[in-house]
Structures are given as structure tokens and as C-alpha cells.
Amino acid sequence: TPADLTKVATADVILMNGLGLEAAFAPALAQADARKADCSQGIALLAGRSGHEEEGHDHPHDANPHIFTSPAAAAQMAGSMAEVLIRACPEQTATIRTNAAALQKNLLDLEKRLAALGAAHPGACVLLQHDSLAYMMRSAGLHVMDVLQENEEQAPSAARLLECIDHIRKERPVLLIGEPQFSPRPLETLAAETGIPVIRLDSVASGPENAPADYFEQQMRNNCQILEDALSR
Template sequence: MARTFARLAGVILLAGCTIVALTGCPGSRDPWPEGNGKRILTSFAPLHCFAMNVVGDDGTVLSLMTNHGPHGYSDSPADALKLRRADLFLINGLELDNTIARKLVKSSGNKNLRLVPVGECIPEKQLLEGGCHCNHDEDSGKKHDHDHGKDPHVWLGIPEAIRMVEKIRDELKAIDPANAPKYDSRTSTYVERLKALQAEGREMLKDKKERKIVTFHDSLQYFARTFDLKVVDVIEIAPGSEPGTFKMNELIKTCEAEGVRLIAVEPQYPSNTAAKTILKELRARGIQAEFVEIDPLETARSEELDADFYETKMRQNLKNLAEKLK
């Protein structure tokens, strides 16, 4: 009798585990509304905003990541629910979120899910070289000729953002041809807004003699190219990886030699780290160094995820720069 009960309990436990595996954690709610067109999942905030402006009322757009961006993301059961019923999964690509996405798609059980690395639609000649994630403190005298890959932070360049929006339009038309004219119309409207944003930013900065900045991590190359700025160096070789003594000294020398005052810091990371040390050292040497906050848009609070997110954040970045640059 005891053995029979034990076997029965085992069967019940196994069945319960199977149900949880298929439906998510107990009490988890399906995030997708019923009967509202295509279900579009995006990896993080900029893509969510781009997709919202193309989809309009003809579908639902959700973001996989909010408070944690691609550099610090870890998946959860709630994320699995988003993937299970999505029609389209839009990611940045260029090796920023590809590994995360492939893992999630494989475990989702959604055989119809279409994975699209949106940033990879940008022509290779338009892509910039990625930052070096090596530590050269110990081998500064050695030849440095290895490949850094491509810089994945393409959404921060307006011309690149426009190509990404157009790619999203094309993918939506492929899975929902009945609404193609509306996707075309919304995309045209949004692209004009993005072009106006670029013109507005250049106008804000046109009289600035200073054009050089040091950035916190290697995320602003496309932004700098869009607005005729120059990133002369970066502080962290990778997000969360503080520079060593050799790199710190090189950064300070570079700022002196290039006449760089502004250090771009990000709201996602504390500024009282190596950035503050460099700031203090430059000031001690008579340079009027300052921080300028530039948000790379990699994270967002849930309440910020709307169709205006990208323009709002980019305008604030430009305003911050306009106030600090001389």
C-alpha cells in the first residue's frame, strides 16, 4: 500500500512539473492580450520603441528587457511566457543579444517564432569597428592586430536607426501583408521624425567648438558620427570592467593631449568609479573637466516604454551635451 501511494505521488509530482514547464510558474499570467493582431517581442527598449511606431494599433509590442539591458540580463519564467506566443522576436544582433535570444528561442517551444537580428540589416560598410575588450596593461608594447568585430550600438546613430525601423516594417509586412499599407505609412511618418531629430541635434550643437569626448563604455560611436562628435577614448573596456593603472594613465594623457574636458557617463552605472578618478586628476592639472550624462538607452523603466521613448531620450542627451560643450 505504501509503495502504491509513493508511486502515485511520484506520478502526480511529475505531472505537476510538466504543467509548470509548459505554462510557466504557478500564477504566471499570459502577457499577450487576445485578439489584437500580431505579437511582437523585442529584446530591449530602442527596438520596442521602433516597433511600436510601425505596428501602431495592428498588433502588440512587448519588451523582454527593461531595468536590465543586454549587458546584464538574465532570463526568467515570465520571459518564457512572452516567447511562447510571440510571432516575431526582434533583437539587435551584431553579437549584442544573439546568444541570449538563441537560448530563449530554443527553450520556448515556439516553432513558429521568427527571430530577426534587426541591426544586421545595416550594410557592413556603414558599421564601425567594435571596441577592444582586451586588457593591454600587461602587454602595452605588443602588436595589437586582432579583430574587434563590429560595434553593436547601432541604434544610437540616426541613419542606422532609420534602417532598423525600415527592417522592422519589412518583417511585419512579410508576416501580415494585409496591413502592409499601414506599416508603410507609419514607417514613413516615423522616419521623417527621426530625420527631424537629427537636424534638430545638429542645430543644437552647430556653434560648439569642442567636439571631443571620452565615454564611459564603448557605446557612442554611432551617436558621435551622427552629430559630428569624436570619441577619443573609453574608460571601461567592457561594461563593469574598471581600467587598470596603465589604462588610467593613458586616458589622462590622452585628455591632456587632445584637449578633452567632457567625460560622458551613463545613468545605468555609478560615476564615482574610474570616471571620477580621471575627473579629479584632470582638474588637478588645471583642466576644467566635467561629466555629461548620455543615456545609451539600453535600459528603461516599464512606464517609459512608449512610442516617444527614443526621441525623448535622444533629445535629453543632446540637451545635456549642448549645455556642457563650449
């Protein structure tokens, strides 16, 4: 919106996910005088499996852009954010470093919690509704056997559902994993046909306005709990 473009134009610091998620803002970002940080720098990337539509155009990416769903990657992103904030506000260096270190510790604790799941279930695989949770599954040591919905704007066809049913029956994943941002019906159909349980995890790709500062950590802790409960059944 015009208001969003004004925010970009008047910002002192712009923190970007990178990997194409800011494509709709590209012209405004190029003209902005703000200090900028591409927070995807230095993160080990996974291949992308879907296109993201912005302003009527499809922008396929070589890499999956949803890096923030891995607590370890989110900790790296926090480090990138801290460095650009320090350059913008050098008088706040000590406070920024202290807060960034505390956040990174909490995120890496969540990474360890996820990794323990994979260690307890070696070789386990899952089917994802969308590839936005692929980094979280890597953190959890769970193999992604398939992704149902390759385009986030278009529901899977009947033929795609049948293809996934066959794949599920062969691979026998431990879970079918959806997200609150997507309709539950496709996964419910797969579950009814295969008997594999469905859970929903939040990729935190969106959230409420004026979310509390620890919203991301809260949602990730909740995701860990849901996974732990589902895999302990």
C-alpha cells in the same frame, strides 16, 4: 528566464538588434517559428571595443552592437521592423508604413540636430566611459579620442585611469561622457584631475517596464539638449 524563453517560443514576430546582443537567446531563437528581423542589416558599423558577457561567457564582437544610439541608424532599424511586420500583418500595411514614416522623420530630425553640433564644433573630440555611445558621437560629428571602460562588467583599474588622464591632457577633449547605467566615480576622478567637464547621456540600452511608445525619442531629445547645453558653455 523561463518566462523569457516562452515569449520567444510563442512569438509571431521577433525583432532583433543583431550583432551578438541576442547571444543568450541563440538556441531559443534558432528553434522559434516566428518571423525574424535582424535590424542591424544595412547599417554602416563601427568597430567594437568591448566584450559583452552573457550566461557566463564572453562574446567579443567585431562590430560595436549599439547601433540604436544613432538616430539615423535607428531610423533604418525602424524600416526593417516595418517590413517584417507588414509580412506578418499584410492587412495593416498602410498603417504600418504611415507610422514607420512618421517615426523615421522624427529620428532623422534628431540626426540633423546632432549633426549641427559637429558642424558648430569642427574637430572637437570626447572621451566616452563606454563604447555604447560611439554611434551617437558619429552622428554628432564628435571624434571619440578614447573609451575608458572597455568591459561593461568591470570598473577601470587605477593604471587605466592614469593612462586616460595622460591622454586627456594631450588631446584636450571638450567633454567626458558617461551613462546612467555606469558608476559616475571614474569620470569624476578624470574630471578632477584634468578640469574637463562631465556629462551623462542615456544610450537607451535599457529602460523602464511599460515605457511609453515615444520613450526612445524622448531620451534622444534629452541627449541632444544635454549636448547642446554642454557645448555652448
